[in-house]
Amino acid sequence: MKSELLDVLLKLEEEEILENVMANKNKLLVERNGKDANRLDAVIPADVVNGLHVFAGRVDLYL
Structure with missing residues (x-):
């Protein structure tokens, strides 16, 4: 999942929405919730x- 999120962040950088993605990649944390x-x-x-x-966003879940 972390690599997928990083890929999305890099695409957002290409679209000039985000910047310094690679400089901040070590701050990207993904973990399963304990509860x-x-x-x-x-x-x-x-x-x-x-x-x-x-910013407005939408998450479509396909279960």
């Missing part, structure tokens, strides 16, 4: 380019 086996917890470092301060 809920169906949950992953992630810390995603996002150095957003200057001027981009509003």
Whole structure:
């Protein structure tokens, strides 16, 4: 999962939404939640380019 998240971050950098992805990759943390086996917890470092301060997102789960 960590490599998938890093791939998405690199694509966002290509689109000039994020910057310094590789410099911050060691701060990317992904681990299974200790209480809920169906949950992953992630810390995603996002150095957003200057001027981009509003973000909306959507996660589509395919179960």
